[in-house]
Amino acid sequence: MTNYIMIKHNNKNIVEHRYIYEQYYKCSLLKWVEVHHINGNKRDNRIENLEPLNNKQHKHKHRNIDSLIQLINNRLEFISLFGVK
Ligand SMILES: [Zn+2]
Numbered sequence: 480m481t482n483y484i485m486i487k488h489n490n491k492n493i494v495e496h497r498y499i500y501e502q503y504y505k506c507s508l509l510k511w512v513e514v515h516h517i518n519g520n521k522r523d524n525r526i527e528n529l530e531p532l533n534n535k536q537h538k539h540k541h542r543n544i545d546s547l548i549q550l551i552n553n554r555l556e557f558i559s560l561f562g563v564k
Contacts, residue, residue: 482521482522482563483495483496483521483522484496484524485494486521495512495524496521496524496529497514499524499526500526500529500531501513503526508531511533511534512531512532513531513532513533513534513537514529514530514531514532515529515530515531515532515537515540516528516530517529517530518531519544519548519556520546
């Protein structure tokens with residue numbers, strides 16, 4: 480949550496990505512709808528990077544993304560420790 484870009488709208492602090500999505504599609508997202516960042520970058524709020532999901536779908540996406548990030552981090556750590564041949 481802390482990584483998200485916040486904006487002030489009608490004197491309220493809101494997350495920018497939901498606002499961008501609603502403006503673009505001229506809709507009002509229901510509370511339970513979560514807007515996912517497709518490329519994993521929570522600060523990349525381009526409309527093509529945003530995807531509305533329910534909580535279950537969202538968790539599923541993150542299981543995949545987070546395990547991929549973990550894999551890359553482990554690999555980078557390995558390379559920094561032992562170098563690459
Ligand atoms: Zn997400």
